[in-house]
Amino acid sequence: MSYRKFSLMPLLLVFCLSGCAVQSAGQEQNKLMEEDQPVAAPAAEDPLVVYQANLVEGYQPILSEMETATRYRIEIEIADSISTVSGQQEVLYTNNEEVALQEIYFRLFPNGSGPYMTVSNLNVDGEPVQVVLDHHNTAMRVELPTELQPGQSVSISMSFDQTVPTEMGGNYGLYVYLDDILSLDQFIPIIPVFNNEGWNVEDPPVNADMLFSDEAFFDVQVSAPPQLVLAGSGVEVNTTVKDGKQVVRYVGGPQRDFFLAASPLFQSASRKVGDTKITSYYLEEYRDGGMLVLETAGHALESYNQRFGLYPYTELDLISTPMNAGGMEYSSAASLSLYYYNPDHNLGNLTFLESVAAHEIAHQWFFNQIMSDQIEEPWLDESLVQYATYLYYVDRYGENNAEGFVDSWYQRWDNVDMASMPIGLPAAAYNEDEYGPIVYGRGPLFFAELEQQIGEDNFNELLRDYTDEYRWGIATGADFKTLAEETCACDLTPLFDQWVYQ
Ligand SMILES: [Zn+2]
Numbered sequence: 001m002s003y004r005k006f007s008l009m010p011l012l013l014v015f016c017l018s019g020c021a022v023q024s025a026g027q028e029q030n031k032l033m034e035e036d037q038p039v040a041a042p043a044a045e046d047p048l049v050v051y052q053a054n055l056v057e058g059y060q061p062i063l064s065e066m067e068t069a070t071r072y073r074i075e076i077e078i079a080d081s082i083s084t085v086s087g088q089q090e091v092l093y094t095n096n097e098e099v100a101l102q103e104i105y106f107r108l109f110p111n112g113s114g115p116y117m118t119v120s121n122l123n124v125d126g127e128p129v130q131v132v133l134d135h136h137n138t139a140m141r142v143e144l145p146t147e148l149q150p151g152q153s154v155s156i157s158m159s160f161d162q163t164v165p166t167e168m169g170g171n172y173g174l175y176v177y178l179d180d181i182l183s184l185d186q187f188i189p190i191i192p193v194f195n196n197e198g199w200n201v202e203d204p205p206v207n208a209d210m211l212f213s214d215e216a217f218f219d220v221q222v223s224a225p226p227q228l229v230l231a232g233s234g235v236e237v238n239t240t241v242k243d244g245k246q247v248v249r250y251v252g253g254p255q256r257d258f259f260l261a262a263s264p265l266f267q268s269a270s271r272k273v274g275d276t277k278i279t280s281y282y283l284e285e286y287r288d289g290g291m292l293v294l295e296t297a298g299h300a301l302e303s304y305n306q307r308f309g310l311y312p313y314t315e316l317d318l319i320s321t322p323m324n325a326g327g328m329e330y331s332s333a334a335s336l337s338l339y340y341y342n343p344d345h346n347l348g349n350l351t352f353l354e355s356v357a358a359h360e361i362a363h364q365w366f367f368n369q370i371m372s373d374q375i376e377e378p379w380l381d382e383s384l385v386q387y388a389t390y391l392y393y394v395d396r397y398g399e400n401n402a403e404g405f406v407d408s409w410y411q412r413w414d415n416v417d418m419a420s421m422p423i424g425l426p427a428a429a430y431n432e433d434e435y436g437p438i439v440y441g442r443g444p445l446f447f448a449e450l451e452q453q454i455g456e457d458n459f460n461e462l463l464r465d466y467t468d469e470y471r472w473g474i475a476t477g478a479d480f481k482t483l484a485e486e487t488c489a490c491d492l493t494p495l496f497d498q499w500v501y502q
Contacts (some may be wrong), residue, residue: 039351056275068096078224107201127145140189188257334357382443414437458487
């Protein structure tokens, strides 16, 4: 769904992680009066105020418009073995849809590549509910005892346990503990988008990224062995030591997910662009790659800030992790293939590393700020992000030097003999050999063609308007086409038919 503002009754839901009951502001006030406290109860502290630390100043006012976005409050414990992770979470969900809901889904993505995650102690407003798994255990259906009407809220709590694989499995091996690095890719039980198709739950496809979620707030306390260097979405607001473990609290939002990585071997280096602190996490022996990523990120952020609107957060983390892909985007973070950093590895390649870093950072706009259905329309963020990466090269090195990156699109597309397959199909419509060449190779060439047709000024205006109009929401290919046609005051159906849909 698109994020919408709802004028709710003031409702204060109290979070606690041990199955507490929900308390309304009215109940809270009665309690105060019984205890003979001052009659004028103090205004409840805005529960979103803590997220100001995560947002650069210009974006902080958005918090007052996001009171009904989903709030995740999570406690994570990483065991001494590091590959065992347990958690408890309490989710405050408000029905921002136009219809009553009888059930709410959570995605359990770690189960997409094996039986790595279980959920227990599921409660709805403090009452126990049965755990029902669906779609090969990658989705959990939570039946609500009573229908949740539009505007109403519900509190759902659960415990979860995870055994992280120690060798690479499905989904590009992103969820893994390997080479002394723990990478917790999409490990939080997360509520998918509800739209005119209902709940967006399906078996994760082989090709595409899986996440399709609304903007939400994440308050995550991580307890971990003290030797681990942690890197996560959002910002650290508090660090303590308890029972010999480090306890770090992260807050982040509005954002799409929460990512966490950890390693005793991580080194880090930081720099600032405006009010954003960029940190590169890398292994000591691959310092050259770590510094290259930091340098690239600085230039990319400056370029995209100018072109697509200011990056919203006070932090951006770029983390070297083992994977079978080049990189993976997360909210206010990205992971980049450990092997690209390593000159002795057959994949070691700092040129690739630079392009992947610039690509994943562009996803901070086209994925995190504007979400699209990555399974139904993977082109809308991936092909556009490929084009944005080209713009990074143009801004940093000039148009002539950026042509090398354009060549890489043709090389990819040539892997399917430059077949004129539409770029706008669902991920599952491409076989494994077609997906990359079409979406990442032919896809950005469509955006080049679009720029050619509507002119550079219109094209730049379009990308700026697209982020302004859909920031924190969800866009479709049809939305993008409509906006493009408004921008150029022209009919783009023939162009879209030639490239996108056919
Ligand atoms: Zn991408």
